[in-house]
Amino acid sequence: MTDRAGTPAKKSDLIDVEALIHAYYELKPDPSIPEQRVVFGTSGHRGSSPTTSFNDWHIAATTQAIVEYRTAQGITGPLFIGADTHALSAPAMTTALSVLVGNGVEAMVDEYDDWVPTPAVSLAIITWNNDAAHRSAGETADGIVVTPSHNPPTDGGFKYNPPHGGPADSDATSWIATRANEIIADGLRDVKMAEPSAVQTYDYRGMYVADLANIIDFDAIKRSGIHIGADPLGGASVNYWGAIRDYYGIDLTVVNETVDPTWEFMTLDWDGKIRMDPSSPSAMASVVKHQSEYDILTGNDADADRHGIVTPDGGLMNPNHYLAVAIEYLYGHRGGWRSDAAIGKTLVSSSMIDRVAKHLGRRLWEVPVGFKWFVPGLIDGSVGFGGEESAGASFLRFDGTAWTTDKDGILLALLASEIRAVTGRSPSQLYAKLVEKFGDPAYERIDAEATPVQKAALGKLDGDAITATELAGEPITAKLSKAPGNDAAVGGLKVVSENAWFAARPSGTEDVYKIYAESFLGEDHLRQVQAEARDIVDGAIS
Incomplete structure (x- = not known):
C-alpha cells in the first residue's frame, strides 16, 4: 500500500481528458497484439485509449458483433443503452449509437440526456420484457451499459446485457469478442454506421x-x-x-x-x-x-x-x-x-x-x-x-x-x-x-506471483489434484474446483476446513493469482492459512 493512500488527489494524478479522447479516435488497434484485442471479462470489455485497448474501432466492432448476435438470437425489441461519467463513456456511447442506428436497431437513450446506472438499464430490460403485449408479440429487449465500473478515470468499459437483464454469460461474450476481433482485423468493412439521431428515449430515472x-x-x-x-x-x-x-x-x-x-x-x-x-x-x-x-x-x-x-x-x-x-x-x-x-x-x-x-x-x-x-x-x-x-x-x-x-x-x-x-x-x-x-472471522485477499503458464494451470486445476490433507492444523473437508451451488467451474480452487478456507484464482490482467482467505480462529490463524495456501497452490501448478 502506498503512503498516499486515502489522501486527496493532486494535479499530477489527474488525467488529460482531451488527450484521452483524442487517443480514442486516433489510435487503431492491432488484433494480432493480445493487449489490443476485444476481451470480455466478468463485466464486459475494459481498457484505456492511450494503450490502444479501448478505442473507437473496438466499440464499433463490438457493437456490430452485438447486433449480429442479437439477430441470431431472434432479439427484435429495443436495445436499452446508458453510460456512466467516465471520460471515455460519452465517445463510446456515440460510436455505439452510430452502429445501432446504422443497423436499424431501436436504441433507447435517456430521455433527459442523463447518465444511466447499470441497475437502471437492467430494470428497463426486465420491465419491457415482462410486459404482456411484448411477450405475446414475441419481442424481447436487451441492453448495453457503457462503463468500466469503479476503474480509474483513464479507463473505458462496454458491457452487454441480454434479455434476462443481467451480465451476459461466457457463451455470448466469447462469440461477441471473437466476432469483434474478426471485424477489426478486416478493417471494419462489415460495420454499418449512420448519424446517431434516429433514437428513441426512455425515462430511466423516473421509472427506476x-x-x-x-x-x-x-x-x-x-x-x-x-x-x-x-x-x-x-x-x-x-x-x-x-x-x-x-x-x-x-x-x-x-x-x-x-x-x-x-x-x-x-x-x-x-x-x-x-x-x-x-x-x-x-x-x-x-x-x-x-x-x-x-x-x-x-x-x-x-x-x-x-x-x-x-x-x-x-x-x-x-x-x-x-x-x-x-x-x-x-x-x-x-x-x-x-x-x-x-x-x-x-x-x-x-x-x-x-x-x-x-x-x-x-x-x-x-x-x-x-x-x-x-x-x-x-x-x-x-x-x-x-x-x-x-x-x-x-x-x-x-x-x-x-x-x-x-x-x-x-x-x-x-x-x-x-x-x-x-x-x-x-x-x-x-x-x-x-x-x-x-464468531469473528478474519478475511483478506492477497496476491501471489505466477507466470502465464502457471495461471493457465490454476484456471484448469481439479480439486482432486490437491494432496494436502490439512489446512492450518485442521482437516480439509472440501477441495473444490466446481461451485457447490451449480456445479460450474470456478476457474481456480477452493479449500475448506471447519473454521477456515482459502480460494485461489488467476488474475486476468496481471502475472499474479489472487488468494482469498478467511479464518474464524483469528488473524494469526489467517496468516497461517495464507502461507499454506501459497504452498498448496504453488505445488499444484509448478
Missing part, C-alpha cells in the same frame, strides 16, 4: 425511482426521521439520489453532486490510483470523515452497481459484513418471498453468510465469481438474494419477483436505511450481534 416503492420500505424510513447521506462519488447515480429524496420525502442529503471526469475530488486508493470503489477505506476516506453527521451514509461507484455503507458507530463496513446483515434482515422481513428462496453468494464471500444461512434454515447457493450466476435464480424467485464480496448485490421485490438481475448499489444503500429505520440499530451494530452468535 418510482419502482423502488416495490422493494424498499420508504414509509418506515420516512417515519423514523433518520438523516441519510448519499455520495455518488461523481458517478451515474448523481441525479438519482435527489430524485429519490424528492419522490419519497425522506431526509436525504446528496453529499457531493460534483461530476468531474478527472475525479479530482477523490482520495487515492490503496495503490495510489484514483479508483471509485465505495468498499475501499482509502477511496472512501473523504466520505468516511462525515460519518458522525448521518445516521446512514453511503457511496456508489461510477455506474452505481456497487455500494459502500458507512455508520456513525462503525465507519465504513466491510462488504462481507454488510452482506451478512442484509441477508439476516431480508429473510426476516420479506414475507412475500418463496419459503424455499435460497441465499446466493460467490464462493469467495465470507463464511459468516454460511452460518447465517444455517441459522435461518435457508439453503445456501454458492456459485463462482461473477454476478451472472445469480441471474436464473433471481428471475424465477428461487434465489431471494445474490451477493458478491466486492460489494455488489441485488434481491427480490416484496412480492418475490425479480428486481434487477445485475448488481444494484443504490438498492443496497437504501436497504441500509431501511434496516436502520426498522430495527433502530445500525448495520454495524447488527453485525456485532452476528459476531456474538457465530
Whole structure:
C-alpha cells in the first residue's frame, strides 16, 4: 500500500481528458497484439485509449458483433443503452449509437440526456420484457451499459446485457469478442454506421425511482426521521439520489453532486490510483470523515452497481459484513418471498453468510465469481438474494419477483436505511450481534506471483489434484474446483476446513493469482492459512 493512500488527489494524478479522447479516435488497434484485442471479462470489455485497448474501432466492432448476435438470437425489441461519467463513456456511447442506428436497431437513450446506472438499464430490460403485449408479440429487449465500473478515470468499459437483464454469460461474450476481433482485423468493412439521431428515449430515472416503492420500505424510513447521506462519488447515480429524496420525502442529503471526469475530488486508493470503489477505506476516506453527521451514509461507484455503507458507530463496513446483515434482515422481513428462496453468494464471500444461512434454515447457493450466476435464480424467485464480496448485490421485490438481475448499489444503500429505520440499530451494530452468535472471522485477499503458464494451470486445476490433507492444523473437508451451488467451474480452487478456507484464482490482467482467505480462529490463524495456501497452490501448478 502506498503512503498516499486515502489522501486527496493532486494535479499530477489527474488525467488529460482531451488527450484521452483524442487517443480514442486516433489510435487503431492491432488484433494480432493480445493487449489490443476485444476481451470480455466478468463485466464486459475494459481498457484505456492511450494503450490502444479501448478505442473507437473496438466499440464499433463490438457493437456490430452485438447486433449480429442479437439477430441470431431472434432479439427484435429495443436495445436499452446508458453510460456512466467516465471520460471515455460519452465517445463510446456515440460510436455505439452510430452502429445501432446504422443497423436499424431501436436504441433507447435517456430521455433527459442523463447518465444511466447499470441497475437502471437492467430494470428497463426486465420491465419491457415482462410486459404482456411484448411477450405475446414475441419481442424481447436487451441492453448495453457503457462503463468500466469503479476503474480509474483513464479507463473505458462496454458491457452487454441480454434479455434476462443481467451480465451476459461466457457463451455470448466469447462469440461477441471473437466476432469483434474478426471485424477489426478486416478493417471494419462489415460495420454499418449512420448519424446517431434516429433514437428513441426512455425515462430511466423516473421509472427506476418510482419502482423502488416495490422493494424498499420508504414509509418506515420516512417515519423514523433518520438523516441519510448519499455520495455518488461523481458517478451515474448523481441525479438519482435527489430524485429519490424528492419522490419519497425522506431526509436525504446528496453529499457531493460534483461530476468531474478527472475525479479530482477523490482520495487515492490503496495503490495510489484514483479508483471509485465505495468498499475501499482509502477511496472512501473523504466520505468516511462525515460519518458522525448521518445516521446512514453511503457511496456508489461510477455506474452505481456497487455500494459502500458507512455508520456513525462503525465507519465504513466491510462488504462481507454488510452482506451478512442484509441477508439476516431480508429473510426476516420479506414475507412475500418463496419459503424455499435460497441465499446466493460467490464462493469467495465470507463464511459468516454460511452460518447465517444455517441459522435461518435457508439453503445456501454458492456459485463462482461473477454476478451472472445469480441471474436464473433471481428471475424465477428461487434465489431471494445474490451477493458478491466486492460489494455488489441485488434481491427480490416484496412480492418475490425479480428486481434487477445485475448488481444494484443504490438498492443496497437504501436497504441500509431501511434496516436502520426498522430495527433502530445500525448495520454495524447488527453485525456485532452476528459476531456474538457465530464468531469473528478474519478475511483478506492477497496476491501471489505466477507466470502465464502457471495461471493457465490454476484456471484448469481439479480439486482432486490437491494432496494436502490439512489446512492450518485442521482437516480439509472440501477441495473444490466446481461451485457447490451449480456445479460450474470456478476457474481456480477452493479449500475448506471447519473454521477456515482459502480460494485461489488467476488474475486476468496481471502475472499474479489472487488468494482469498478467511479464518474464524483469528488473524494469526489467517496468516497461517495464507502461507499454506501459497504452498498448496504453488505445488499444484509448478
